[in-house]
Amino acid sequence: MLFNIKLIAQVGINTSDPKATLDIKAKIPSGTDTTPEGILIPRIDRIRAQSMLNIDLSTLIFVDNISTGTLAGNAVNIDSPGYYYFDGTVWRKQDSSLYNTNGTLIGNRIVAQNNNTLAFTGTVKNAFSVDGTTLSVDAAGHRVGIGTISPTQTLDIEGTARLSQKITSNTPNVLSNVQPLYISNSNGAITYAPKGFTTLSGGFRPSENSSSFLLASLPRTNTIVNVRFVCYVDESTDANNDNPLAYTYGDFTIIGTANANPAKIVGNSINIKGSDGNSKTSTNTDTSITWNNTPTTTISITLDQTTGELKLTGDINENSYMFEFLGGI
Incomplete structure (x- = not known):
């Protein structure tokens, strides 16, 4: 073994030119020689580590027996054989991480996932x-x-x-295709209401959609649905509040029995009234209802017999519509 001490207080083992305070070179750095080489750190049991006093920071040991001593004091982390270093207060595992050691955050942490x-x-x-x-x-x-x-x-x-929908302005399409919920008295389970129950769609302002609003998608056959609706002015400062013609309510029925007789609007079921309770004049077919809410506003409800889609179109911004469906929807 070559042992060399420089005047600048560097020690070399197996080297005459140490590059650090202690520089240890392997005696046989390569090949298939079977002679062990390395550094043996002091091996002690847990109670010996637990009993030490005046330990310098960064002291390194290998605990080979944890059947002695206890998980307490400076040995609180020594729960398995392995390398431990002294942090000034307790012995800590050399390979400690979130996956093998409990720990405590000492500050706020942020994980930047990006696209991971x-x-x-x-x-x-x-x-x-x-x-x-x-x-x-x-x-x-x-x-x-x-x-x-x-x-x-x-x-x-x-x-x-608590369920909350914060509405800062009463202008968007809200409460679209809402479905009632059932709450079980026995176990508190919440489920959708069954088919054929009442559903609600609302908050529609037809003029804010360049095409139309989809109110519901109905079965083409084996269905009967009663539709009720109201039209109102939901801007309290709008001049249309003073116009009785802007307020409308009514109902109608849609029935489809078979492929040869798909869903259609039943003509004599149509009932549309104004704020005075009198019926309004409307133009009706098997697939559409059209009427005027004000002298300049035309409203249409249309039914697509191929897709079962029921839609609403109109041309005034102030009016809003609420629809209720009872039946096979």
Whole structure:
């Protein structure tokens, strides 16, 4: 073995030209020789590491036995054999990371995903959780729990819930194709109302759509639907508030029995009235209803017998429409 000490306090082992405070070169740096080479760090058991005092920062050891001592004091992290270094307070694993050691954030952290995905996989209940029962993911049952770590539904909320639609201006298309919900008294499950129940569409301003608004897609056959609607002025400062002709309400029925007799508007079921309660004059066919809401405004409801689409068209901005459907929709 070559051992060399320079006057500049650098020590070399197997080299006469050390490049650092301690420079160790392999005696046989290549080839198939079977002689072991390397550095042996002091090997001690856990209680020996736990008993040390006045330990210098960055001291390195190898713990080969954890059956002695306890997970406490400066040995609180020594739970398996391996390399440990001293951080000034406790021994820490040399290879510690999120995946093998618990830890504590000491500041805010941001993960910039950019166009990369971040996925978690698991096979057990409560595979991922936030603050106990605040949020729990059941990877075994493919469920999410809020307020519970044992969800029984796809989304299980133990507590209260709030649904809100913040509307800053009463101008957009809102409440389009809304469907009622059922809540089970026995288990709190929420489901869509069955076919044939009442559905609601509304907030339509025909002139804001260059073509038309789709009110509903109806079955062509084996269907009967009663349609009710109201037309109103939803701008409180608009001059049309003073125009009784701007307010309309009514109902009509659509029936389709077979391919040879597809869905159509039943002529004698059409009932359209103005604010005075009197019937308004309308032009009606099996597939359309047209009338005037004001002296200059024409409104049309059309039915496509091929697709079953029921649509609304018009040419005034102030009027809004709400529709209710009862039947086979």
